[in-house]
Amino acid sequence: MSKIPMKTPLVEMDGDEMTRIIWNMIKEHLLEPYIDLKTEYYDLGLVKRDATDDAITIEAAQAVKKYGVGVKCATITPNAARVSEYNLKKMYKSPNGTIRAILDGTVFRAPITLPCLLPSVRSWQKPITIARHAYGDIYKCTEYRVPCPGKAELSFKDASGQELFHETVFDFETPGVLMGMYNKDDSIQSFARACFNYALDTRQDLWFSSKDTISKQYDHTFKDIFQDIFDAEYKDRFDQAGITYFYTLIDDAVARVIRSSGGFIWACKNYDGDVMSDMVATAFGSLAMMTSVLVSPDGNFEYEAAHGTVTKHYYKHLAGESTSTNSMATLFAWTGALKKRGELDDIPALVSFADKLEQASLSAISAGFMTQDLALLADLEHKTVLSTEGFILKVKEFLDAAA
Secondary structure (H helix, E strand, O other), X not given: OOOEOOXXXXXXXXXXXXXXXXXXXXXXXXXXXXXXXXXXXXXXXXXXXXXXXXHHHHHHHHHHHHHOEEEEOOOOOOOHHHXXXXXXXOOOOOHHHHHHHHHOOEEEEEEOOOOOOOOOOOOOOOOOEEEEEOOOHHHHOEEEEEOOOEEEEEEEEOOOOOEEEEEEEEEEOOOEEEEEOOOOHHXXXXXXXXXXXXXXXXXXEEEEEEOOOOOOOHHHHHHHHHHHHHHHHHHHHHHHHOOOEEEEEHHHHHHHHHHOOOOEEEEEOHHHHHHHHHHHHHHHOOOOOEEEEEEOOOOOEEEEOOOOOOHHHHHHHHOOOOOOOOOHHHHHHHHHHHHHHHHHOOOHHHHHHHHHHHXXXXXXXXXXXXXXXXXXXXXXXXXXXXXXXXXXXXXXXXXXXXX
């Protein structure tokens, strides 16, 4: 059979450690035999980022803006130990944070569910999608380690230099730590519209939560912008679609989510979404069973694996030991990107192939073929634990059988 052609390349962002190994396995066994794969390749592995002073991360994000669709492997965000391990020039910021700041989008993450994978929360019957604002907050903050007693002050000057605000943050009597973070109205507006549009597209209720009772300016601005846009632009459309928009404090939202049956979108600020998406993913089964897509307001899409680089398995792999690493999130990043590329370029065969590849992976797990993490969770009588590559090859068998 001839390979499925592509018109426009995907922006391919390679990553680190075990997920980098999985990345190449997926391409070799599940993509390149079937697709005339066109990508513009960027190596976002830590070594290459260090060699380019992280310029390559910015170049990759700009390429996504050029071509419209990108797919990203998991990458290391280095801490002090990683700086020493990789002999880095400095402690680089999160590549995800850099890319999200440039694209200014919203990250939607939803669990990959199967009847044999029962969620830890007994009441959950349908997936819960986390919508995470992917701009600003702690990920682009300015921090300072206060070394001695002194005064920290917050000041704002307008473009002409006139000071409009000045207030003491804290009088330090001892060493401490200080942080300043920010956000922008237009980014929050884009976040709100992305969430409302996604709710309409998927016919799901939308929840939004923050802590406006404590943060009477920062969080309250999020709450007000969401409500103003909903009332002015979306209320009638939500009523017609039979769905609702609901705001509550984040601590109340956590309690409500745990008691719910699922089947809604939970919109969160950047840090909250980071934490809650991992909680939802784990409670539904595994961090490796989570889809993740960044949707920007100007119509760009970046698909990624929602988990880390699986360092422990990587060192086992380097030692020549067998690993059983779940590749589903990375696989679904590829299929999501291929489907979107096929939709935008009007290539139905590419969309169909991505759907078949997803179904093949789900069928393999449902038939009892899975990696170790899922074998510990799956409610099946007969289970076969496969190696990292063994599972990918099993998916290929199911894909070929369905052809």
